[in-house]
Each structure stands twice: as structure tokens, then as C-alpha cells.
Amino acid sequence: MNGNIQRFKILSAGVFSLILTMGVARFAYTPLLPIMQQQAGLGVAEGGWLAAVNYLGYLCGALVATMISDLSVKDRLYRIGLVVAVITTAGMGLTENIWLWSLFRFLAGLSCAAGMLLGGGLILNWLIRNGYRSELGITFGGVGLGMVLCSIAVELMSGYFDWSQQWLLFTVIALVIMLPAWVWLPPPDSTKVTSSGEAMIDSPPGPVFMRVFLVAYFCAGIGYVVSATFIVAIVDQLPGLEGKGVWAFMAMGVGATVSAIIWDLIARRIGLLNALISASILQILGILLPVIEPNLIFTMTGAILFGATFSGMVCLVLTMAGRYYPTRPAKMMGKMTLSFGVAQIIGPLIAGLLAEESGNYNDGLYMAAIVMAFGSVLLVTLKSLEPKIKQVQLAHP
Numbered sequence: 001m002n003g004n005i006q007r008f009k010i011l012s013a014g015v016f017s018l019i020l021t022m023g024v025a026r027f028a029y030t031p032l033l034p035i036m037q038q039q040a041g042l043g044v045a046e047g048g049w050l051a052a053v054n055y056l057g058y059l060c061g062a063l064v065a066t067m068i069s070d071l072s073v074k075d076r077l078y079r080i081g082l083v084v085a086v087i088t089t090a091g092m093g094l095t096e097n098i099w100l101w102s103l104f105r106f107l108a109g110l111s112c113a114a115g116m117l118l119g120g121g122l123i124l125n126w127l128i129r130n131g132y133r134s135e136l137g138i139t140f141g142g143v144g145l146g147m148v149l150c151s152i153a154v155e156l157m158s159g160y161f162d163w164s165q166q167w168l169l170f171t172v173i174a175l176v177i178m179l180p181a182w183v184w185l186p187p188p189d190s191t192k193v194t195s196s197g198e199a200m201i202d203s204p205p206g207p208v209f210m211r212v213f214l215v216a217y218f219c220a221g222i223g224y225v226v227s228a229t230f231i232v233a234i235v236d237q238l239p240g241l242e243g244k245g246v247w248a249f250m251a252m253g254v255g256a257t258v259s260a261i262i263w264d265l266i267a268r269r270i271g272l273l274n275a276l277i278s279a280s281i282l283q284i285l286g287i288l289l290p291v292i293e294p295n296l297i298f299t300m301t302g303a304i305l306f307g308a309t310f311s312g313m314v315c316l317v318l319t320m321a322g323r324y325y326p327t328r329p330a331k332m333m334g335k336m337t338l339s340f341g342v343a344q345i346i347g348p349l350i351a352g353l354l355a356e357e358s359g360n361y362n363d364g365l366y367m368a369a370i371v372m373a374f375g376s377v378l379l380v381t382l383k384s385l386e387p388k389i390k391q392v393q394l395a396h397p
Contacts, residue, residue, distance in 0.1 A: 023146010048352020057109020081114020093167025147253025219375025221343025255307025
């Protein structure tokens with residue numbers, strides 16, 4: 001029973017860390033973007049720029065993750081990332097200077113990498129070491145919960161507080177969330193064996209597999225970032241859906257909350273790579289539904305489908321990293337996220353410019369869907385290159 005309680009607390013620490021770093025520090029910006037455009041004079045292209053800077057911070061954090069092997073250092077950086085998430089959230093509400101906003105979005109991106117990659121790697125390492133399934137589905141529910149929390153909070157606060165006050169109220173929420181994320185994750189064990197004494201052996205994929213996988217994940221990053229960044233603004237511009245953007249963002253978060261667990265279960269039945277291909281194809285539909293038929297049903301269905309697939313895809317990829325590298329999962333996680341992160345810098349910039357030129361985000365969504373389709377084809381080609389993974393014996397299936 002003690003082992004199950006400890007597992008629950010560690011997985012919950014991961015949930016809270018992602019609510020904080022990916023939810024509040026990252027995704028509060030999405031529902032607040034239209035409000036900042038109205039009240040703080042933030043332009044469309046500038047909004048894309050701030051999103052790109054955030055992803056640049058995430059990219060730099062991913063690069064750091066690939067360079068660090070010491071679990072104790074990763075643990076310290078994870079905890080620093082939690083603090084940075086709180087500070088940058090407060091900073092966004094204390095200035096109207098675009099360069100300071102850019103700095104805070106960059107640092108918030110670093111905190112996202114700490115929560116997602118370092119925190120996820122530490123949790124995977126603990127699960128594998130203690131004989132549990134190396135799955136992050138429960139932990140990744142924190143991404144969707146963070147999105148739901150932010151959308152509900154903005155919906156409730158907007159009638160009473162301006163954009164700056166809302167950022168400061170999010171800071172208070174962030175402080176509360178930080179406590180279990182910090183306290184419930186124990187210091188890491190750096191030995192090379194599991195609790196049962198079995199050696200932890202890496203089964204790395206070949207170089208061709210990795211190169212194709214990196215390009216496919218870059219495509220997934222483009223597919224993800226346009227909707228994830230601009231969903232509220234996209235929906236608010238659709239005829240008859242003005243003011244419904246926050247609802248769409250909430251629907252996306254609902255989809256993301258349970259999807260990672262569902263994709264873990266699907267992967268047990270059909271394999272990680274087949275599950276990844278399926279999620280990729282469904283995400284294309286989620287991207288396109290709001291522009292195929294811009295009504296409330298199609299838009300909300302697309303948002304739920306998008307949320308249910310993007311979170312699942314990231315979770316599946318990071319789980320694959322844990323299977324290939326049980327002794328150092330954050331190393332492959334970091335490489336994959338570098339590819340994903342480059343796409344997340346390029347995507348908002350292009351989508352923002354296209355939106356400024358055309359007056360809407362349709363061209364950006366079509367671009368994202370086309371790139372995503374190419375990435376899906378690459379994932380299919382990986383099936384002939386997929387390595388066999390040496391599994392650690394599970395003590396708790």
C-alpha cells in the first residue's frame with residue numbers, strides 16, 4: 001500500500017507541475033491574448049512573436065535537458081523551473097513593455113521544459129526503477145487540466161478584472177499549485193538497477209529511425225502550435241462565434257485531460273508507433289474542422305479532438321524515450337523536443353504573418369494540416385525501422 005501511495009503522490013506531483021508550467025505559465029497566455037490585444041494594445045504579429053519567444057525558451061530548455069546526465073542536477077533545475085513559472089506569471093501582469101514581455105515568455109518557456117522534460121524524465125525513471133509501467137498518461141493529464149483551469153479562470157475573471165490583474169491572480173493560483181509539485185517528488189535515485197536488482201538497459205533506435213522521427217515530430221510541432229496558440233483568437237473571428245473562443249480552449253483542455261491516459265491504453269493494444277500514427281491522423285481532422293464548417297458543433301468537436309490528440313502524441317513520444325533509454329529518458333526527450341520546439345518558433349511567426357495579411361487564421365490552419373499530413377506519412381515509414389525494446393520486468397503491471 002505504501003508503494004501505491006508513493007506512486008500516487010509522485011504522479012500527482014507531475015500533474016501539478018504541468019498544471020503550473022504548461023497550464024498557467026504557458027497556456028494562460030492563450031485565453032488572455034485577445035484581452036491583451038483589446039486592453040494592452042498588443043498587435044496580432046506581436047502576439048505571434050511572444051508565442052514564438054515562449055517556444056524559443058522551451059527549445060533552449062530542451063537543449064539543456066539533452067546535455068545533463070546527472071539526475072540530481074535535473075532535480076534541482078526542475079525545482080528552479082517551478083519557481084520561474086510563478087515569477088514569470090507575475091511579471092506578465094506588471095509591465096506593458098514588449099521586450100519585458102518577451103523576456104518573461106522566454107523564461108516561462110524554460111520552466112515548461114523543466115516541468116515537461118526534466119519532471120517527466122524524473123517520474124519515468126522512478127516508475128521504471130520501481131517496477132511500474134513506464135507511462136506518463138496520468139501525469140500528462142496536467143496539461144489538459146491546466147488548460148481547463150486557465151479557460152475557466154479567464155471566463156470568470158474577465159468581467160471583473162483587467163488583463164494585468166488577471167495575470168496577478170494567476171500568480172496566486174500558481175503559488176498554490178507549486179507546493180505539491182515541489183514536495184511530492186522525492187530526490188532521485190541514481191543507481192543503475194531497479195528496486196528488484198535488475199539492470200536498467202538502454203535499447204536505442206538506429207540513426208536513420210531517429211532522423212526520420214525527428215522530422216516527423218517537427219511536422220507534429222507545426223500541426224500543434226497554430227491551433228494551440230491562436231485557438232481563442234481563431235474562434236472569436238468566426239462568424240457567429242464571437243466570444244466563444246474561451247469555450248473552444250476549454251474544450252481543447254477537456255480533450256487533453258483524459259486523452260493521454262486513453263492513448264496509453266490504446267498503445268498497450270496496438271503498440272506505441274501505431275498509436276502515434278492514429279493520433280496524428282485524427283489531429284489533422286481536429287485542426288481543419290473549425291474552417292471546414294465554422295459553426296459551434298464543428299468548432300467544439302475539432303477543439304476536443306485536437307486536445308485529445310496533441311497531448312496524447314507528446315505523451316506517447318516521451319514514453320517511447322523512456323522505453324528506449326530507461327537510464328536517461330530526458331536525453332532523447334530533449335532531442336525530440338528540440339525538433340518540436342523549432343517548429344513551435346516558426347509556426348506562430350508564419351501563422352501570425354499570414355493572419356495579418358489575410359485578416360484571419362485559415363491559411364495558417366491549412367498550412368498546419370498539410371505539414372501534419374506529411375509528418376503522418378513519415379511516421380508510417382518508421383514501422384519498418386522500429387527497434388525492438390528490451391523491457392524491464394514489471395513488478396506492478
